[in-house]
Amino acid sequence: MLRELGWVVVVRGNRDSPRNSELSLRSVEDLLQMRNKLMSLRKTPAGLIGMIFHSYDSIWVERCSGIIRER
Known part of the structure:
Protein backbone atom coordinates (compact mmCIF):
# COMPACT_ATOMS: atom_id res chain seq x y z
CA MET A 1 0.00 0.00 0.00
CA LEU A 2 2.83 2.40 0.83
CA ARG A 3 4.43 1.72 -2.53
CA GLU A 4 1.18 2.43 -4.37
CA LEU A 5 0.69 5.65 -2.40
CA GLY A 6 4.19 6.69 -3.42
CA TRP A 7 5.63 6.85 0.09
CA VAL A 8 8.34 4.30 -0.66
CA VAL A 9 10.38 3.51 -3.76
CA VAL A 10 11.88 0.22 -4.91
CA VAL A 11 15.62 0.21 -4.37
CA ARG A 12 16.32 -3.30 -5.56
CA GLY A 13 14.11 -5.92 -7.12
CA ASN A 14 11.69 -6.07 -9.99
CA ARG A 15 8.94 -8.34 -8.74
CA ASP A 16 5.37 -7.23 -8.15
CA SER A 17 5.47 -8.20 -4.47
CA PRO A 18 7.25 -5.73 -2.20
CA ARG A 19 8.16 -8.67 0.03
CA ASN A 20 10.70 -9.64 -2.61
CA SER A 21 12.13 -6.15 -3.07
CA GLU A 22 14.13 -3.72 -1.00
CA LEU A 23 12.25 -0.50 -0.42
CA SER A 24 13.34 2.91 0.73
CA LEU A 25 11.30 5.75 2.20
CA ARG A 26 11.09 8.75 -0.13
CA SER A 27 12.89 11.90 0.85
CA VAL A 28 11.40 14.07 3.58
CA GLU A 29 10.96 16.90 1.09
CA ASP A 30 8.97 14.68 -1.29
CA LEU A 31 6.79 13.36 1.52
CA LEU A 32 6.10 16.86 2.85
CA GLN A 33 5.22 18.04 -0.65
CA MET A 34 2.83 15.11 -1.05
CA ARG A 35 1.28 15.84 2.36
CA ASN A 36 0.74 19.48 1.48
CA LYS A 37 -0.89 18.51 -1.81
CA LEU A 38 -3.20 16.01 -0.08
CA MET A 39 -4.11 18.57 2.59
CA SER A 40 -4.95 21.15 -0.06
Missing part, protein backbone atom coordinates in the same frame (compact mmCIF):
# COMPACT_ATOMS: atom_id res chain seq x y z
CA LEU A 41 -7.24 18.63 -1.81
CA ARG A 42 -9.31 17.78 1.29
CA LYS A 43 -12.11 20.09 0.21
CA THR A 44 -12.05 18.73 -3.35
CA PRO A 45 -13.04 15.05 -3.11
CA ALA A 46 -12.54 14.37 -6.83
CA GLY A 47 -8.97 15.70 -6.70
CA LEU A 48 -8.14 13.86 -3.49
CA ILE A 49 -9.54 10.56 -4.76
CA GLY A 50 -7.78 11.03 -8.09
CA MET A 51 -4.42 11.65 -6.47
CA ILE A 52 -4.69 8.70 -4.07
CA PHE A 53 -6.08 6.16 -6.54
CA HIS A 54 -4.37 7.52 -9.68
CA SER A 55 -7.69 7.72 -11.52
CA TYR A 56 -9.79 10.73 -12.39
CA ASP A 57 -12.45 8.62 -14.14
CA SER A 58 -15.80 10.19 -13.19
CA ILE A 59 -17.45 6.83 -12.43
CA TRP A 60 -14.63 5.80 -10.09
CA VAL A 61 -14.59 9.20 -8.38
CA GLU A 62 -18.38 9.14 -7.89
CA ARG A 63 -18.31 5.65 -6.36
CA CYS A 64 -15.55 6.60 -3.91
CA SER A 65 -17.30 9.88 -3.06
CA GLY A 66 -20.47 7.93 -2.32
CA ILE A 67 -18.63 5.63 0.07
CA ILE A 68 -17.10 8.62 1.86
CA ARG A 69 -20.50 10.35 2.17
CA GLU A 70 -22.02 7.21 3.73
CA ARG A 71 -19.45 7.21 6.50
